[in-house]
Amino acid sequence: xxxxxxxxxxxxxxxxxxxxxxxxxxxxxxxxxxxxxxxxxxxxxxxxxxxxxxxxxxxxxxxxxxxxxxxxxxxxxxxxxxxxxxxxxxxxxxxxxxx
Amino acid sequence: xxxxxxxxxxxxxxxxxxxxxxxxxxxxxxxxxxxxxxxxxxxxxxxxxxxxxxxxxxxxxxxxxxxxxxxxxxxxxxxxxxxxxxxxxxxxxxxxxxxxxxxxxxxxxxxxxxxxxxxxxxxxxxxxxxxxxxxxxxxxxxxxxxxxxxxxxxxxxxxxxxxxxxxxxxxxxxxxxxxxxxxxxxxxxxxxxxxxxxxxxxxxxxxxxxxxxxxxxxxxxxxxxxxxxxxxxxxxxxxxxxxxxxxxxxxxxxxxxxxxxxxxxxxxxxxxxxxxxxxxxxxxxxxxxxx
Numbered sequence: 001x002x003x004x005x006x007x008x009x010x011x012x013x014x015x016x017x018x019x020x021x022x023x024x025x026x027x028x029x030x031x032x033x034x035x036x037x038x039x040x041x042x043x044x045x046x047x048x049x050x051x052x053x054x055x056x057x058x059x060x061x062x063x064x065x066x067x068x069x070x071x072x073x074x075x076x077x078x079x080x081x082x083x084x085x086x087x088x089x090x091x092x093x094x095x096x097x098x099x
Numbered sequence: 100x101x102x103x104x105x106x107x108x109x110x111x112x113x114x115x116x117x118x119x120x121x122x123x124x125x126x127x128x129x130x131x132x133x134x135x136x137x138x139x140x141x142x143x144x145x146x147x148x149x150x151x152x153x154x155x156x157x158x159x160x161x162x163x164x165x166x167x168x169x170x171x172x173x174x175x176x177x178x179x180x181x182x183x184x185x186x187x188x189x190x191x192x193x194x195x196x197x198x199x200x201x202x203x204x205x206x207x208x209x210x211x212x213x214x215x216x217x218x219x220x221x222x223x224x225x226x227x228x229x230x231x232x233x234x235x236x237x238x239x240x241x242x243x244x245x246x247x248x249x250x251x252x253x254x255x256x257x258x259x260x261x262x263x264x265x266x267x268x269x270x271x272x273x274x275x276x277x278x279x280x281x282x283x284x285x286x287x288x289x290x291x292x293x294x295x296x297x298x299x300x301x302x303x304x305x306x307x308x309x310x311x312x313x314x315x316x317x318x319x320x321x322x323x324x325x326x327x328x329x330x331x332x333x334x335x336x337x338x339x340x341x342x343x344x345x346x347x348x349x350x351x352x353x354x355x356x357x358x359x360x361x362x363x364x365x366x367x368x369x370x371x372x373x374x375x376x377x378x379x380x381x382x383x384x385x386x387x388x389x390x
Binding site: 048049051052055071072073076 | 166167
């Protein structure tokens with residue numbers, strides 16, 4: 001069992017802070033302004049290939065590993081959905097550490 | 100007379116692929132096969148390129164999964180790599196995907212055809228070199244088939260399959276079975292320089308580049324018009340960037356040399372981008388910027 005006080009423990013990110021950070025990331029990458037609920041591909045015109053950049057960004061920024069059934073485009077359609085995914089995976093990792 | 104087609108049984112044997120060449124297409128085809136559960140041995144003369152290919156394949160498998168391009172509940176096949184073609188002797192099919200150069204392809208195909216068991220289809224993946232130009236180099240010309248996978252092969256469901264004049268029915272059946280296992284739709288065409296897709300698309304891309312070269316429009320405008328008005332999925336110049344401008348120039352020269360069509364002579368803008376190392380998506384920029 002790993003202690004919650006492990007130095008590797010990363011605090012759970014605040015969902016609204018994740019939303020704000022992702023909006024900034026998207027703005028930097030696309031040079032456009034985005035809303036949290038906009039479907040980035042259907043309505044925003046982004047290439048679905050861009051979703052892979054988002055996967056890598058989320059993994060690096062929030063210390064999560066996105067695998068298996070979580071690795072599907074529908075989880076990366078909107079900033080709000082991505083924030084929810086981060087929260088869920090961080091929580092699962094924290095639960096795993098609690099054992 | 101009954102014709103027995105290999106693999107046309109209820110329990111087809113497992114496919115084991117050898118892929119020759121760890122460039123863009125070798126990596127893409129390997130990703131497609133691994134993602135469908137097939138084991139692949141990937142061969143390249145350059146050990147460093149093989150190491151980069153392993154990383155790239157891991158990334159592309161994730162991308163393919165993300166975009167729903169892989170069958171669910173399928174464990175990826177096992178990947179092995181090496182600089183020797185010897186393990187191709189155990190393959191049920193060999194896919195040659197080295198650089199678009201007829202002499203090099205003939206040399207590699209000759210080497211591997213001496214290793215494989217009779218009945219093993221040899222597949223040359225090419226965008227424009229006629230299959231029959233290579234058939235003389237292999238031990239059993241009836242076993243040589245052409246494919247032209249589009250990039251990335253795991254996202255594009257249709258593949259052009261080229262039957263050379265000497266290609267036999269068993270090899271065609273074996274390739275059809277392999278493509279079915281990879282869930283690709285095969286469209287079979289006859290042998291000619293550029294076959295169908297490159298013969299039509301590559302001169303068109305060359306024209307699109309010439310329009311930019313002559314200052315009629317920017318690359319962005321050309322792609323926006325072809326997308327918005329004509330329904331092209333990305334625009335021809337983004338397609339060129341995905342193909343790789345060096346590969347495109349090679350292919351245009353193949354077409355020009357074999358057809359005499361001046362529309363296939365690569366325009367100066369294409370040649371200058373290649374000289375500058377702006378090869379498209381794989382180098383970070385081409386007609387468009389990807390950095």
